[in-house]
Amino acid sequence: MKDEPLPSSSVLDMLRRAGAVEARHRALRLVLRSLVWIALAVPLLMVADILFHFSDGVRLAGSLGIAVAIALVLAVAAVIACFARPPLLRIARLLESRDPALGSKLVNLLQLDANARSAEGSPLTRELAGQAVAQAASSVDTAAFPVLARDPQRFRYLRRALIVPVLLMAITLFGGSDAQREWLRFLDPHGDHPPLSFTRLEIEKPAAGTSILYGESVVVMARARGHIPKELFLTARPDGEGAPFTVAMIPRGDGTFIAPLEKIHQPLEITAHTRGESSRSQRRRIDLILTPQIGPAMVTIAPPAYTGQPARELPFRFTGLQALEGTAITFRLSSNRPLGEGKVTLLTAPDKSADFPLLPAPEGPEESASASLTATASGRLSYFLVDIAGHAATEAPTSTLTVTRDLPPAITITTPERDAFVVENLKLPLVIDATDDYGLRSVRLHVGIDGKFGEPVVAEFDKPDVRRHRLEKNLDLAALGAKADSEITVFAEAVDTRPEPQMTRTGTRKMGVITEEQYNDFLRKRADVAMIAGKYESLLDRLQKKVEAQREIEEALKELQEKQAKDPADKELESGLAKAFQEQDDLNHELEALAEEMSDFGREDPVYDFEKELQEQLHEQSKTLRESAEKNRRESEKALEAGPPPPQSPTKEQLDGMAQAAQAQRERLEGERSAAEKGVQEPLQDLAQLHELMKDFNLFKQLEQQQRELAEQSKAYEEKKELTPDDRLAMREMGAKQRELGRKLDELGRKLKQDAEAAKEEFPQAAESAQQLADAMDQAGMPGMARDAAQDMLEGRADGAHPQAQKLLEEMEKLFAENGQPGLQGVQQGMDQALRLDRGMNPGDSFRQMMQSLNFRSPGGGPSGAGASGMMAAGQVPGEADVIGGESLLDGPLSRAMAGRGDQGGDGMPGSPTARIDAADSGKPDELSSRRTATPGSSSLLMEYENIADAYFRRLTTEK
Known part of the structure; x- marks a missing residue:
């Protein structure tokens, strides 16, 4: 069953209304009581200010404190x-206390109402309580509750609260300007309101609103009234930036004080005051009249920071300027006035301009603007100068500006120079050269293996003026996982330090990985023993230089011995011995370094x-060199211990010991040099002679292949009854080649005889085979047969050209069948015998390897064909990629001797076939280009017969 509303609800509502009335009166009472104390604090602050002359901050704090107190009281209320x-x-008791007629009805009613609403009592108990509440409520006059709740003392509090404000108002009204000033000091703490004092000060001159010219001086006069102080000060506060300054004023005896202010450069606000500022005058402002004039000017040119170039300052006469794009240009114009915001205008097009503020620097001087x-x-450029007051200068000078541009960087892959083949397991050197006109920011090298690129190698530069950089990187192919048939892709990028960076990228450099055997095959085709010998000759040459250096030390010690014999107290003996000892120690270190190189010399x-035998001998000699250097070091130190230490003159025993040690070292080194010459240099010389002869057989085979090609091509025209103009042109081109081949056959015959004569002592069998081939060529008349075939081709006789060419073939x-193969067998037998019996060396597969060479030399000297001379770890042939490996082919004395041997009458053997390195067998027809490059030799030959050939061509191509 739903509970019905109790009859006491109206009584409770009226009690609540009475509670609200009581709260409002309590808040009013709080406000009225607080205002009395707040109002009393105001005169107390004013009195304290009169006594202590509070600062602006203290007065502001006091004013804010009173305002905060009022706001706080009102908020709480x-x-x-x-x-x-x-x-x-509580309200019930308050009302019962104020109306005795109520007695305790309200409290009892609230108690009964609570019992009627309690859930703990029985229903009967609550019902009886409710009836009691209703009966009690009917006997209470609830309308009087709000009136009873009002504070009966409210009007007394109001009267008490008005007393202090009324007194303050009366004091303000009748206190005059002093009271009003005191109010202003608190209401406007930062205003110009001097504190109350017995000394009243006033600035009489300059008058209010006075303006003076910039830089002019002024005399300030202040007057004191009331108590006249003994001293007075003047404080001036410049407008804007600038520290205030104080000067002592000069008394004049009539209550006035003066103070001169020299060269005023800023508007000032001046105040006269006593020491401690217990008394001061109102502030007086001195304004300036500004009319700027343009004085000397300077220009600072600061290239962009990325260039690393220092800024430079120059006098500026408003003439033309030239600067790099991005250069910071600062113009500094001076004036006789402090300057304000002017501008510099740059006109770049008739309808396009830009303004740049012309302002004084914060740190001064204010008479110049930048x-x-x-x-x-x-x-x-146009220059508009404005002073701090906004007055423009009477003139506006102009000048011109020319801007130059920063060029992109340049970068190239220096090593390798072009696409190449590289030997597996090699540490491939990469060299990247980058330059920029103003500075590089970074250089990046990208390396890819079979199209997969890792993180680039990056060189970044902290300094902005790095204009050149070489990035060197050794690629460990084995560590990178590059194997035979892998492809290495390399390219590089350079970024300059320009704010909007410019990048330049190299072309892609590709390198195919080949095996060690493929690399050796390449070298064997392009090189010969004379070129291979260059690295050994260089090593032995350095050993010979060490012998000569040891001999010089020995001679220097002998000279010291002679001086010591003449004058034991010679002052030069000690320094000479020290120098000789130092040179000997340096030479020993060099010998140890050379021994280290010899121990690791050559490739595996x-x-x-046959090089393996030579390398083994060098390895053995390296041990002897180390032992010799160590023995000399011990003997030299022992010799020095035989006499007094420096700085005393060395004794005869010391010099003799050093000289003997140097002589013994020189003899050991000479022995090693002789052993190296006999064991290394002489075999190389003999093998180089033999190799020249072997290459002659190779050249004959190459010429045979060329003749076969000419014979096959000439057959195409044999059965033609009448040749077209194009046919005659083709025959003419073949005739020139046939004539050139005849010349090369003639030269080869002479070279065979020459090489046979040079090799007959060491390799008689090989020399005999070469001589037989040369005699057979002469007996067959091959050069003449080639000339006859060439003549038929040049004259367009197709029916005779092919038979002649075929006959020569x-x-x-x-x-070659009769003299070539048996001859080559004789060459191999002679080489094996010479190496095994005479040299004690194992030739291994050297014969086959030497027979691969295509580095032909003509009798007149100089390399010909597909060979290469002077290579350093790379082969290079026009139109082909380089091949990079671990070999150094030096153009040493033996190679130069071979190239310069002969009658000096030949002009080279150009036109030899170039061997490709991308296949195992270079002799297959599909690996030889049918197009031959004309060389100086063949060009001179064609030019010699050009008139005759032209006459034949005109006769054959002219219609009858």
Whole structure:
């Protein structure tokens, strides 16, 4: 069953209303009581200010404190009035206390109402309580509750609260200007309101609103009234930036004081005051009249920071300027006035301009103004000077600006120079050269293996003026996982230090990985023993230089011995011995370094098998060199211990010991040099002689292949009854080649005889085979047969050209079959015998390896064909990629001797076939280009017969 509303609800509502009335009166009472104390604090602050002359901050704090106190009291009162409600029991007792007729009815009614609403009592108990509440409520006059809740003392509090404000108002009204000034000191703490004092000060001169010219002086006069102080001071505060300054004023005896202010450069606000500022005058302002004039000017040119170039300052006469794009240009114009915001205008087009503020620097001087701009476009500059008051200068000078541009960086892959083949397991050197006109920011090297790129190698530069950089990187192919048939892709990028960076990228450099054997095959085709010998000759040459250096030390010690014999107290003996000892120690270190190089000399898989024997001998000699250097070091130190230490003159025993040690070292080194010459240099010389002869057989085979090609091509025209103009042109081109081949056959015959004569002592069998081939070529008349075939081709006789060319081919095949193979077997037997019996060396597969060479030399000297001379770890042939490996082919004395041997009458043997390195067998027809490059030799030959050939061509191509 739903509970019905109790009859006491109206009584409770009226009690609540009475509670709200009581809260509002309580808040009013709080406000009225607090205002009395707040109002009393105001005169107390004023009195304290009169006594102590508070500063602006203290007065501001006092004013804010009073305002905060009032706001706080009002806020608390508002919270009490709006939200604070006393308990009903308290209100009931308050009303009963104010109306005796109520007795304790309200309290009893609240108790009965609580029992009627209690859930713990029985229903009967609550019903009886409710009836009692209703009966009690009917006997209470609830309308009087709000009236009873009002504070009966409210009007007394109001009267008490008005007393202090009324007194303050009366004092203000009748206190005059002093009272009003005191109010202003608190209401406007930072205003110009001097404190109350017995000394009243006033600035009489300059008058208010006075303006003076910039830089002019002024005399300030102040007058004191009331108590006349003994001293007076003047404080001037410049407008804007600048520290205030104080000067003592000069008394004049009539209550006035003066103070001169010299060269005023800023508007000032001046105040006269006593020491401690217990008395002061009102402030007086001195304004300035400004009319700026343009004085000397300077320009600072600061290239962009990325260039690393220092800024430079120059006098500026408003003439033309030239600067790099991005250069910061600062113009500094001086004036006789402190300057304000002017401008520099850059006109880059008739309808396009930009303004740059012309302002004085914060740190001064204020008489000069600066304008900064960044050079981005050329144009005309105009200068507008304005002073701090906004007055413009009477003139506006102009000048021109020309802007130059920063070029992109340049970068190239220096090593390798072009696409190449590289030997597996090699540490491939990469060299990247980058340059920029103003500075590099970074250089990046990208390396890819079979199209997969890792993180680039980056070189970044902290300094902005790095204009050149070489990035060197050794690629460990084995560590990178590059194997035979892998492809290495390399390219590099350079970024300059320009704010909007410019990047330049190299082309892609590709390198195919080949095996060690493929690399050796390449070298064998392009090189020969004379070229391979260069690295050994260089090593032995350095050993010979060490012998000569040891001999010089020995001679220097002998000279010291002679001086010591003449004058034991010679002062030069000690320094000479010290120098000789130092030189000997340095030489021993050099010998140890050379021994280290000899111990690791050569590759594990050299070009020729016989090199392994040479390398083993060098390894053995390296041990002897180390032992010799160590023995000399011990003997030299022992010799020095035989006499007194420096700085005393060395004794005869010391010099003799040092000289003997040097002589013994020199003899050991000479022995090692002789052993190296006999064991290394002499075999190389003999093998180089033999190799020249072996290459002659190779050259004959190459010429045979060329003749076969000419014979096959000439057959195409044999059965033609009438040749077209194009046919005659083709025959003419073949005739020139046939004539050139005849010349090369003639030269080869002479070279065979020459090489046979040079090799007959060491390799008689090989020399005999070469001589037989040369005699057979002469007996067959091969050069003449080639000339006859060439003549038929040049004259367009197709029916005779092919038979002649075919006949020459058959003779060459016959001679090679008769003299080539048996001859080569004799060459191999002679080489094996010479190496095994005479040198004690194992030739291994050296013969086959040497037979691969295509580095032909003509009798007149100089390399010909596909060979290469002077290579350093790389082969280079026009139109082909380099091959990079671990071999150094030096153009040493033996190679130069071979190239210069002969009658000096030949002009080279150009036109030899170039061997490709991308296949195992270079002799296959599809690996030889049908197009031959004309060389100086063939060109001179064609030019010699050009008139005759032209006459034949005109006769054959002219219609009858």
